[in-house]
Amino acid sequence: GAVVSQHPSRVICKSGTSVKIECRSLDFQATTMFWYRQFPKQSLMLMATSNEGSKATYEQGVEKDKFLINHASLTLSTLTVTSAHPEDSSFYICSARALLVTVENSPLHFGNGTRLTVT
Amino acid sequence: GENVEQHPSTLSVQEGDSAVIKCTYSDSASNYFPWYKQELGKGPQLIIDIRSNVGEKKDQRIAVTLNKTAKHFSLHITETQPEDSAVYFCAASKSSGTSYGKLTFGQGTILTVHP
Numbered sequence: 001g002a003v004v005s006q007h008p009s010r011v012i013c014k015s016g017t018s019v020k021i022e023c024r025s026l027d028f029q030a031t032t033m034f035w036y037r038q039f040p041k042q043s044l045m046l047m048a049t050s051n052e053g054s055k056a057t058y059e060q061g062v063e064k065d066k067f068l069i070n071h072a073s074l075t076l077s078t079l080t081v082t083s084a085h086p087e088d089s090s091f092y093i094c095s096a097r098a099l100l101v102t103v104e105n106s107p108l109h110f111g112n113g114t115r116l117t118v119t
Numbered sequence: 120g121e122n123v124e125q126h127p128s129t130l131s132v133q134e135g136d137s138a139v140i141k142c143t144y145s146d147s148a149s150n151y152f153p154w155y156k157q158e159l160g161k162g163p164q165l166i167i168d169i170r171s172n173v174g175e176k177k178d179q180r181i182a183v184t185l186n187k188t189a190k191h192f193s194l195h196i197t198e199t200q201p202e203d204s205a206v207y208f209c210a211a212s213k214s215s216g217t218s219y220g221k222l223t224f225g226q227g228t229i230l231t232v233h234p
């Protein structure tokens with residue numbers, strides 16, 4: 001079946017450094033990918049919508065200069081956390097919407113998440 | 120924007136019993152309601168979904184019901200098994216246009232099934 005792969009699954013970085021997370025659709029083309037953040041024992045909160053070939057759309061309260069999103073191809077979106085701080089430590093999850101003829105029938109697939117720890 | 124409320128936050132049942140999780144939503148334009156199961160350290164896994172033109176959908180031991188008028192939907196798991204233990208999230212979205220895929224999640228329910 002359709003698979004969304006995230007890499008890395010875990011990353012530890014020092015405060016002030018930048019970290020890049022990749023989200024790949026392995027066997028389908030994704031016109032749109034979504035980035036979520038999940039703090040421990042909390043729900044998923046949408047951060048931004050990534051559209052192939054155009055600028056990402058950020059949700060209210062999400063700093064676009066801190067969370068850089070690039071969707072350069074139909075199978076890859078990247079999230080870069082710039083100048084990371086300990087409060088950025090979280091579980092980051094992407095989802096991808098397959099490119100089908102009808103939007104209403106385009107299934108959504110989630111990656112397995114990336115655990116970011118900033119020390 | 121959309122707001123999704125989910126109850127209960129924790130649910131403990133004996134193996135073989137049924138489990139019911141309820142969600143309400145605020146945006147009457149939402150018409151796609153998926154349910155996800157999340158195991159520790161993993162991403163959400165879709166277990167069942169329902170669209171607003173349907174009142175009920177069933178897949179083996181799992182069923183979802185939707186009341187559009189009252190703006191609430193429920194997940195029913197029958198004959199629960201220990202492997203059903205996980206965190207369950209409901210979500211709501213519009214299933215067309217640029218908003219499709221932008222899910223608003225409920226707060227989650229920790230389901231524990233005791234053998």
